[in-house]
Amino acid sequence: MRAPRCLVRLVMWLGAVVIVAVPCTLLLLLGTREDNASKLRYFCLLRDPNAPVILVADDADDGTRQQQRQNFIGQGHVGRNYSLWTTHQGLQQTGSSLARLFLVYALPHGGGGLVSEAIFNVHPKDVFFLYEPLHNLPPITSQTHMRPVEWLQLMLNCSLGVAGHLHLPHLWKSSSFRFTHTSHCHPHQVDMAKCVTIACKRTKFRAVFTTQLTMAEITELLTAYQHLLKVVMVVRDPRALLATHFRSHPRPLLWHLQMQAERICITMAAKISSARSLQHRFPGAVLVLHHEHLVSYPVDVLDAVNQFLGFGVSHHQLAATLAILGLDAPEQERLQLINMWQLDFTLQEVRQVDKSCSKYYRGLEYLPVPYTITTRNNFFVPWLDAKL
Incomplete structure (x- = not known):
């Protein structure tokens, strides 16, 4: 036999x-x-089937793409809103916005860290910015007997008596940006809770980035703060999200990858649906932003986001922030960063992901990988055509 x-x-x-x-x-x-x-x-x-997703470069459509881009600019789509630019130092609030509290929310590996840095580190002296303050969640809930949303409300209100759970790394994202008051708040020299509380109260605006809340808890925060709170929910291509996750975890079998992809796409679709409902319930308080749009069109997108938040930001401050984050790189380099997942997955793997997520892509505003692809393909709906 x-x-x-x-x-x-x-x-x-x-x-x-x-x-x-x-x-x-x-x-x-x-x-x-x-x-x-x-x-x-x-x-x-x-x-x-084991080839990378990126197959062959095709520059034939460069002229067409450039002409389309010029046409978009000529038709007045989004573009730069010069009314947002100001020569004043610091974050200047524009219009009638009363918001003082800001929340950036995303799934883990969902691009929220980059978005929150780009928004709130434009001028750190004006914003008390907490990066993932709920990261150490189990000890917080067990020792304080508070729900995560209750503890976060204390943070937004500068009631930092539980600052023993607030580690200094949570006061900034990376070495690119340092929390302004760390030179005064050394845990071994001063009362950490008191020092950070004073720093929080001295700032006009308070901002948080977290991946730990549910949509129900975000709804609770919006209900509590009303017009004082604005929320930015960041969405990222599920294939990029999965690829980032698997760079630090064992590579799954195809069937396991398909199951994980379906679970993530269902979760993302449900969260976007909830966010759309919140947009109707709390007009002007919720923005859905794609990570790819910020990387592809950083100036235009940050203009729109700052307008949503009610900020006017100087050109110098924005340019400095984009330079630190690497978002001032040439367009082709930024697009390569967006499409890195195409190198992480094989064609066979990415088609399994698409099989699980294809029915959700329309709502998520992403596109499946076609049979014939090139390095010029982008698999997300362009910024100019997307629904914010």
Whole structure:
């Protein structure tokens, strides 16, 4: 029995080789050598399920894309709103916005950290910014007997008597930005809770980035603070989210990857649906923002976000922030960052993800990977066409 099985497997393997090798060989007989090599590489990669998602560069549409971009600008889509730019120092609140509290929310690995840094570190002296203050959640809930949303309300109100749970790393995101008051708040030299409370009360605005809340808890915060609170919910391509996760975790089997993708897409779709409902219930208080839009169009997007928050920001401050975050890089480099997941997944893997998420992509505003793709493909709805 073993010999026939081995023979069958051998025949199947040889058949697969012939299916790919014969067309590839035929291509070598056509045209010039350079054309043949290009066709061969492209044709064979398309049939390799373990090939990276990025297959072949195609610059033929550069002129068309540039013309489309010029047309968008000419038609007045979004673009830069110069009324938001100001020469005054610090964050200047514009219009009639009364918001003093701001919350950025995203799923883990969902791009919320970058978005919150870009928004709130434009001028750190004006904003008391807490990065993931609920990260140490189990000890907080067990020792204080408070729900996460209750503890977060204390933080927003500068009632930091429980600052023993607030570690200094939570006062900033990275070495790029330092919390303004850390030079005065050394835990071994002063009363940490009192020092941070004073720092919080000295600032006009308070902001939090977290991945730990539920949509029900966000609704509770909006109900409690009404017009004083604005929420930015950050959405990221589920394929990029999964790829980021698996860079630090074992690579899953295909069926497990498909299950995880479906769970994430269902969660994202439900959260976006809840956010849309909150937009109707609390007009002007909730913004849904795609991580890819900030990276692709940083100036235009930050203009729109600052307008939503009620801020006017100087050109110098915004330019400095974009430079620190690397968002001033050439457009092609920024697009490569967005599309890094295409190198992390094989075609076979990404099609499994698309199989699980395809029915949710429309609501999430992402696109499945087509049969023929190039490095010029982007799989998210462009900023100019998206619904905020």
